[in-house]
Amino acid sequence: MDVLQSFFGSLFWYIVAISVLITVHEFGHFWVARRAGVTVKRFSIGFGKPLWMRRGKDGTEYAISMIPFGGYVAMLDERYDDVPPEQQHGALNRKHPFARILISLAGPAFNLILAVGLFWIVFMLGKIDYQPLVGSPSGLMEAAGLTAGDRVLSVDNQPIQTWEELVESIYIGAAYSRDVNLMVASQNAAPRRVTLALSSLPASLTDKERVERIGLRPHAPATVAGLPDPTAPAAKAGIEIGDRFVSVADQPVASASEFIQAIQTHGAKGGPLKLGIVRAGQLLSLSVRPRADQEGGQTIYRIGVETVRPEIVTVQYGPIRSLGMAMSQTVTISARTVVFLKDMVVGDLSPKQISGPITIARVAAITAERGLVDFLGLLAAISVGLAILNLLPVPILDGGHIVMHSLEWLFGRALNERELWAGQAIGLAMVAGMIGLAFFNDFARLLDH
Known part of the structure; x- marks a missing residue:
């Protein structure tokens, strides 16, 4: 049941995201085409048989079609339509190449807008995220000398405000197998610079293995925030809300993740556990016997407490500052996407980094559960990616159309039917290859999880 809910939830949010992004993209083509004097036959959200359609006063058919994965704008064109002489002035192929270039550019431009x-x-509503505080480091984070509670101030001299920025910066470095320099501040100590040796990670690692090797997790103190079950071992042992765990079986714990791991390790040995706690500034010792629960064929040991969540930070600005930040974020993601694509072509970045519809659907569902702000942020990032991908000089994509219109303008003649079909065949093959690779990577990630 949970699997079905997850599947349909992911599918729903994927349809929502794609419908919004493609509608805006196609509206860009539609809007500029109309102003260039091109006759638009149909503006459809989705493909296939129309479920709803009406004809506007402008003669355009507006439709919502059966297959919700995309959309299209059908323009009058003598290369594909039998156009009566009195309508030829509105045919796309009759317009100056510069006008056709603007029409092709409009889709990606509207995605960027x-x-x-x-x-x-x-940025105006405010994005809530965890503080960039390191919790119980392991792997490369521990080898670099980080300790629980350390705050990361910058990565490669780029300031870090939130946990999301920290994770993104580190995993970009991991994708390139490139060491990164962290400026770290410990409590009551001067900031220090450490190097995270990401270049030591084998290229053969799966995403899950790479995460484990890096050893990055958010900091959350092992402080009791709730006792949801009064019959659980913790409540029976006298543990109270506000207690902070400092040791399990005489082994120090510095965070919630260390505490949970210690309960699993020592709980499997059987018998009561000695817990060291701090309550109102006093160190106390209590004994508790963990409860063994069966989940997914595994034994999970619990004592029945909820620990506090990591410290949060809200990134929020006024309307004017938010606009500047929004433009800066869009430019940054655009430039990063171009660099990623270039590096994949030259072999500096593995094509395994490409994600497809399945990954997008899963992430869309996760961000939607977190709230409106997170979902809108994801939608904006995907919109940038869609714009840049459509500008690639691949026939059948907007970038390919721009190249063909530019060549026509340069040489003073339109491409003949043979050249046009050859370009489309090449474009279809390239796009099909990219889609196939994206799906392959998506399925590999599903198997990894």
């Missing part, structure tokens, strides 16, 4: 608008809303 949408991204700025969405990021503007995100």
Whole structure:
């Protein structure tokens, strides 16, 4: 049942995201085409048989179609339509190449405008995230000398405000197998610089293995925030809300994750556990016997407490500052996407980093559960990616159309039918290859999880 709910939830939010992004993209083509004097036959959200359709006063058919994965704008074109002489002035192929270039550019441009608008809303509403505090480091984080509670101030001299920024910066470095320098501040100590040796990670690692090797997790003190079950071992042992665990079986614990791991390790040995706690400034010792629960074929040991969540920070600005931040974020993601694509072509970045519809659907569902702000932020980032991908000089994509229109303008003649079909065949093959690779990576990630 949970699997079905997860599947349909992911599918729903994927349809919502794609419908919004494609509608805005196609509206860009539609809006500029109309102003260039091109006759638009149909503006459809979705493909296939129309579920709803009406004809506007402008003669355009507006439709919502059966298959919700995309949309299209159908323009009058003598290369594909039988156009009567009195309508030829509205045919796309009759327009100057510069006008056709603008029409092709409009889709990606509207996606970038949408991204700025969405990021503007995100920064005004305020994005809630964890503080960039390190919790119980292991692997490379521990080897670099980080300790629980350390605050990361910057990564490669780029300031870090939130946990999301920290994770993104580190995993970009991991994708390139490139060491990164962290400026770290410990409590009551001067900031220090440490190097995270990401170049030591084998290229063959799966995403899950890479995360484990890096050993990055948020800091949350092992402080009791709730006792949801009064019959659980913790409540029976006299543990109270506000107690902070400092040891399990005489082994120090510095965070909630260390505490949970210690309960699993020592609980499997059987018998009562000695817990060291701090209550109102006093060190106390209590004994508790963990309860063994069966989940997914595994034995999970619990004592029945909820610990406090990591410290949070809200990134929020006024309307003017938010607009500047939104534009800056859009430019940053655009530039990063271009660099990623270039590095994949030259072999500096593994094509395993490409994600497809399945990954997008899963992430869309996760962000939607977190709240409106997170979902809008994801929608904005995908909108930027959609714009940049459509500008690639691949026939059938907007970038390919721009190249063909530019060549026509340069050489003073339109591509003949043979050249046009050859370009489309090449474009279809390239796009099919990219989609196939994206799906392959998506399925590999599903198996990894």
